[in-house]
Amino acid sequence: MKKAFAVLLPLVALLALASLVIGPADIGPIAALKALVAGGDGPLPLVMREIRLPRMLLAILIGGSLGLAGAAMQGYLRNPLAEPGLIGISGSAALGAVISIQTGLSAAFALALPLMALAGAVGAVLLLVLLAGPRGGSLTLILAGIAVSAMASALTSLVLNLSPSPYAAGEIVFWMMGSLADRSMVHVWLAAPFMAAGALLLARTGRGLDALTLGEDAAGAMGVHLTRLRLALVLGTACVVGAGTAVAGAIGFVGLVVPHLLRPVVGARPSALLWTSAAGGAALLLAADIAVRVVMPDRDLKLGVVTALVGAPLFLHLIWKTKGEQA
């Protein structure tokens, strides 16, 4: 675990630095960092502090929370194919956002979109807790999550279907692809408290997740409170994923691929994977967000598209490797 951090943390720092100095505005790296730290008048400090800094911070926050929530979800469900989106939080947050675009609320009031998305996430959590209440097992949680996901995606399609103009539909589709472009510090301050609360809840699941390696029965007999663990997992995931989707749209594959990729590095212990996976998620999203700006700077490539484009082949490669080992 320490070995993984020794590689991942400098990598995150390096990518964060790169994220700050790469952008459409033609600024030298030294001048850029100087303007960021020293401030002052003129457009340079403004670009650094109000455009690039929030973008970098959000990449770390969202990537980190997707990695963390993915590791916790896989650990709880004891399934390497689980991901934070499985329980329907991101879909419901997206529904809230889509409704705010459709009704014109987001045009009238800038923060309407993230706030409506958060409301969508809260609605999904209430439904989940109701469906997979105190007596439900992990299977009930998956089934409830799939039901909530399907419902949210159907309602999102309905909104698109009833969309009055192709422009609104286009805006919705582009928003759903996920992006960190043109976000401000307000978005950071909006997401950060939820993410901190969620991360705190998820970080405390480590011991319970370790015990669950032996199954629910053995974990229960080892003093793990399974109901409390499930509640912490659902609420923690809802906080981090809901806030992430609210400010950046749906970004897939990070929560699925990163824990899977890093599991062998930490010796497969679920508690060790939590923070390692958070660091890995931050690194991956920073890299993807840099790629978005470098590869096609004038085409507004969406972040969610890149993570899926990078994630899916990586995942295929992993499956290919596992297949080879089992044969």
Next chain:
Amino acid sequence: MTLLSLSDLSVTLRNRPVLDGITLSVGEGEFVGLIGPNGAGKTTLMRAALGLVPFAGQSSLAALSPAARAKQAAWMPQAREIAWPVSVETLVSLGRLPHGGGTETDRAAIEEALAQMQLSPLRARTATRLSGGEQARALIARALAQECPLLLADEPVAGLDPAHQIATMQVFARLAAEGRGVVTSLHDLGLAARHCTRLVLLAHGRILADGTPAEVLTPARMAEAFGVSIYHAETEDGPVFLPMGVLG
């Protein structure tokens, strides 16, 4: 001292009575073999005692807080689940979770458990890639590492080779001799007779017999509970019990 006491314990699952009025107590130094036909309620008895299934009546273990219970009794379920490809050593170290883990005492307990189940050569191997019997030994070692006054194990020796079956029974007998208590369900009547200090025969959710192996393993009771005839001989190396044939 009593390590476990159940009084008038009944369990009904999906409107079907599984256990009915079980009263049982296990003290220090006892190695109790829980025997009985499939579906007699052996697993449910142990799970109810631990408070893992809803029940009526009293169980001294289930009355404890989850944290206190985890220090009083270790539980090895029948389903041998190992969800992640952790090393054998990591798997065994999970037994120290209720104690915190990471201290000198924890390290010593893990080493001791690995040695007792003869797992030291396998300690760095990935647990999910071991054979079924080796996985069972690793899971027994995990329960041993928990170092509780009472050990409950559900068919721990099923699937082990003869040498490891005997070695495991000897480890359990030694724990009992040191003053701890062990309750294990098993189907091998010969092993039960040779190693357990006491047998509890369960059938149709009730205790049919409770006593020393010789008292419990009578031809009449074996016929009633299992429907088999049994061969019994006393040898220089101890008693031999062998089910011979299925009765009409």
